[in-house]
Amino acid sequence: MAIFTRHTVSETFSELASDDTLSQVKLLANEVSSSTDDRDLQALLARFVKEDQFAFLVAEGGNYLAHSDGSKVGGSVGDDFSAQVAAELAAGGERVVTESTTGRLVGFSPVPGAFSTAVLIVDGTVVSTPMGRIQRAAAVQLAVSLVLVAVAGGTVIWFVFKPVQRLTKAAEELGAGNLDVQIDSSEMEGELEVLALAFNQMSRQLRGDRDELEQRVEERTEELRRIQEAERRLAEESAFLSQVGQIVSSTLDIDEVYERFAAEMKKLVDFDRLAINIIDHEAGVFVFRYASGLLQPGRQVPDVVALKDTQTEHVIATGKPLIRGGIASNPPARDELSVELGFRSSIMVPLFHKGRILGTLSLRSRRFNTYGSREQSVLERLSDYITPAIANAELYSQQTKAEEALRESEERFRALFEDSRDAIFISSPEGKFIDLNQAALDLFGLTRDEAIGANVAERYANPADQRRFQRDIVRSGVVRDFEEKLLKKDGTEMDCLVTATRRPAADSDSVGEIQGIIRDITERKRAEETLLQQARELAVLEERSRMAREIHDTLAQGFTGIFLQLEAGEQALSESPDEVAGHLSKAKLLAQESLQEARRSVWDLLPHALEQLDLVDALQEAVDQFVAAGGEQATLKVAGEIRELMPTVQTAILRICQESLTNVRRHAEANRVDVTLTFQHKAVYLAVQDDGQGFDTENVAPESAAGGFGLTGMGQRAKQLDGALAVKSAKGKGTLVEVTIPTL
Numbered sequence: 001m002a003i004f005t006r007h008t009v010s011e012t013f014s015e016l017a018s019d020d021t022l023s024q025v026k027l028l029a030n031e032v033s034s035s036t037d038d039r040d041l042q043a044l045l046a047r048f049v050k051e052d053q054f055a056f057l058v059a060e061g062g063n064y065l066a067h068s069d070g071s072k073v074g075g076s077v078g079d080d081f082s083a084q085v086a087a088e089l090a091a092g093g094e095r096v097v098t099e100s101t102t103g104r105l106v107g108f109s110p111v112p113g114a115f116s117t118a119v120l121i122v123d124g125t126v127v128s129t130p131m132g133r134i135q136r137a138a139a140v141q142l143a144v145s146l147v148l149v150a151v152a153g154g155t156v157i158w159f160v161f162k163p164v165q166r167l168t169k170a171a172e173e174l175g176a177g178n179l180d181v182q183i184d185s186s187e188m189e190g191e192l193e194v195l196a197l198a199f200n201q202m203s204r205q206l207r208g209d210r211d212e213l214e215q216r217v218e219e220r221t222e223e224l225r226r227i228q229e230a231e232r233r234l235a236e237e238s239a240f241l242s243q244v245g246q247i248v249s250s251t252l253d254i255d256e257v258y259e260r261f262a263a264e265m266k267k268l269v270d271f272d273r274l275a276i277n278i279i280d281h282e283a284g285v286f287v288f289r290y291a292s293g294l295l296q297p298g299r300q301v302p303d304v305v306a307l308k309d310t311q312t313e314h315v316i317a318t319g320k321p322l323i324r325g326g327i328a329s330n331p332p333a334r335d336e337l338s339v340e341l342g343f344r345s346s347i348m349v350p351l352f353h354k355g356r357i358l359g360t361l362s363l364r365s366r367r368f369n370t371y372g373s374r375e376q377s378v379l380e381r382l383s384d385y386i387t388p389a390i391a392n393a394e395l396y397s398q399q400t401k402a403e404e405a406l407r408e409s410e411e412r413f414r415a416l417f418e419d420s421r422d423a424i425f426i427s428s429p430e431g432k433f434i435d436l437n438q439a440a441l442d443l444f445g446l447t448r449d450e451a452i453g454a455n456v457a458e459r460y461a462n463p464a465d466q467r468r469f470q471r472d473i474v475r476s477g478v479v480r481d482f483e484e485k486l487l488k489k490d491g492t493e494m495d496c497l498v499t500a501t502r503r504p505a506a507d508s509d510s511v512g513e514i515q516g517i518i519r520d521i522t523e524r525k526r527a528e529e530t531l532l533q534q535a536r537e538l539a540v541l542e543e544r545s546r547m548a549r550e551i552h553d554t555l556a557q558g559f560t561g562i563f564l565q566l567e568a569g570e571q572a573l574s575e576s577p578d579e580v581a582g583h584l585s586k587a588k589l590l591a592q593e594s595l596q597e598a599r600r601s602v603w604d605l606l607p608h609a610l611e612q613l614d615l616v617d618a619l620q621e622a623v624d625q626f627v628a629a630g631g632e633q634a635t636l637k638v639a640g641e642i643r644e645l646m647p648t649v650q651t652a653i654l655r656i657c658q659e660s661l662t663n664v665r666r667h668a669e670a671n672r673v674d675v676t677l678t679f680q681h682k683a684v685y686l687a688v689q690d691d692g693q694g695f696d697t698e699n700v701a702p703e704s705a706a707g708g709f710g711l712t713g714m715g716q717r718a719k720q721l722d723g724a725l726a727v728k729s730a731k732g733k734g735t736l737v738e739v740t741i742p743t744l
Contacts, residue, residue: 032057041066042073163192170199179207233374240268240378254393258290261386269375271363272343275299276351277312278359278394286312289359289390296341311348316357321349321376325369338364347371349379351387358391423518431456431470434513443520445489461485461493469498473514477502486518495525535648535720542716549713558594562587596629615650616642616677619657623675626661633672634661640679649741652717653677653686656725659714660688660737668692668735682744683723688737694729714739 031044045055045068056067064072166183173181181203185196262274273293277286288301299305307313315322324346328339338346347370348362361379363371417424423440427433436444436451444451444459460466465484472479482498500516569583613621616638623634645653657675664670670692678685711727714737718725723741 262292273364344368345370353391426515495522561590630665636675656714691734
């Protein structure tokens with residue numbers, strides 16, 4: 001029994017193929033030996049033989065026991081060359097790999113435990129050297145040619161012997177490897193000529209095969225060279241990336257990382273300038289963090305450049321690398337300066353960190369088309385190594401700047417804290433002093449050791465003030481101009497204004513530290529009391545003056561009129577008795593008017609006007625009195641949010657309203673009067689408008705009948721309270737009296 005397989009083996013690795021074939025033969029022979037059923041042999045070959053192989057088993061009788069092609073099982077080996085070789089070599093019992101005359105690789109082996117002549121043969125593609133194969137093929141064809149020559153030699157005459165010699169010599173040269181040999185067939189005839197032409201055709205075909213094979217070898221050699229070059233570059237890149245990784249991990253100094261990185265990069269990718277930029281997306285700018293190589297004005301560390309119309313903006317927008325083989329002719333970017341400096345090509349890759357572009361890495365060259373896909377791949381792989389280091393450096397830089405800014409801020413705060421002339425304190429949520437500046441220590445008469453940690457409540461003269469302060473600061477987080485009485489160390493009371501804020505606590509449910517400013521207003525309060533007393537005294541004087549004017553303008557004139565009418569009646573009693581009644585009637589009318597004026601003056605002097613009524617009700621009563629006395633129509637309108645005013649302000653507003661209504665009754669001859677009181681944000685406004693005859697304000701003297709003592713007194717009242725009085729009037733258009741008094 002013999003076994004045969006065939007497969008394709010690469011010509012370049014013939015020796016290795018022989019070893020592999022021998023191993024395969026041995027393995028298959030062992031598999032066949034272990035098979036217990038002949039029916040398993042066919043399945044065994046199907047499993048064992050590869051797609052480009054075939055195999056068969058030959059029995060001693062010369063028939064196929066199994067075959068990769070199932071149709072041949074049981075058939076005769078016949079003239080199959082490989083089967084014949086197997087039959088001849090089976091008797092030797094050796095495991096051998098040899099080469100057939102067709103250039104096929106043949107391996108055979110006895111099958112252990114089977115018939116002594118059993119052989120396994122593996123036949124592959126040609127594995128000998130190209131020249132050897134050509135020589136063997138030439139030898140075969142030469143043998144055929146010699147046979148033909150011998151046949152022809154028996155039929156031709158002796159004078160053809162010379163052409164035969166030429167054929168023989170050419171065949172020998174061809175067999176020696178001279179594929180360029182050709183036979184001149186011009187002097188040959190018949191079969192010799194045909195034989196010569198066939199020889200020449202065979203020689204040309206062999207040369208063609210040789211040239212084709214040499215071309216394939218050359219292409220394969222070039223392919224291997226490219227593979228080796230790619231492997232070399234890959235090794236260099238891997239070594240470079242490893243070196244960059246070591247650089248990044250060996251130091252926290254980012255400037256050192258940049259310098260060493262640029263030096264290593266120069267070994268792998270050529271450049272005339274390298275730059276690393278950091279992007280400020282919010283500000284729309286990028287900052288040069290590192291630059292190496294040729295200087296570029298406006299593009300040095302730490303220059304800040306707007307993103308608009310730059311290649312950096314393009315890379316950020318696309319999120320992809322940008323390669324420009326020709327900077328001058330390849331948008332998108334304004335790069336006139338680069339062209340002027342001689343840069344011709346560039347590459348820029350984004351540096352991604354946590355899904356966002358942190359910055360860019362760019363290279364520039366003075367040569368065109370310096371950068372391609374290889375350089376892009378290198379830079380992209382590199383960015384994975386260096387970007388975390390850059391991000392950490394940026395974070396560290398920001399943290400350092402923040403700490404420096406905080407330190408400077410604390411120093412400034414401390415300077416302001418200590419140098420301030422206002423008393424500044426910081427207290428804990430538990431009500432203990434944490435810190436006080438020198439002004440606060442001086443205010444309380446305490447030393448720092450006595451104050452720090454002391455209970456804030458000890459400084460309050462009235463515990464209720466502390467409770468109100470604590471309630472307000474907890475509720476709103478801020479207290480402004482909180483008036484309270486505080487105690488010095490010796491027990492002296494101080495009137496103080498406190499403005500304070502509550503710092504946020506780490507725990508949102510807790511109360512944070514309280515910091516505030518204390519101002520001693522004791523002297524100011526005393527001054528205010530003095531001014532208030534003076535204002536009261538002045539008000540008394542003013543009231544006396546007003547009463548004098550009232551008596552002069554009303555009662556004195558009324559009494560004078562009564563006296564004149566009575567005197568006239570007395571004269572008429574003896575001269576014209578009929579006129580006495582008229583004079584008495586006029587005297588009576590004047591007496592009635594004087595009595596009304598006296599009653600009004602007395603009412604104005606009564607304390608109940610503002611002591612028993614608020615300002616609005618007091619004004620309404622004044623309007624009602626005006627209507628009852630004269631019959632004119634009058635109204636009061638109130639606007640704004642009504643609030644309690646200082647007594648001096650209320651008195652001034654009421655008196656000015658009363659004075660204005662008196663002037664309307666005496667001089668305006670009006671049919672209607674409108675009084676408006678408006679509570680403004682920081683002031684109170686009063687307006688008295690009538691539709692009377694009006695007057696020329698520019699031509700009325702202060703002491704005139706129209707102006708009288710009334711306008712002067714109203715103006716003085718407003719001025720004493722930092723207010724302003726305005727009178728607007730024109731003949732035939734009525735009069736408007738306006739007064740505005742601040743309420744703060």
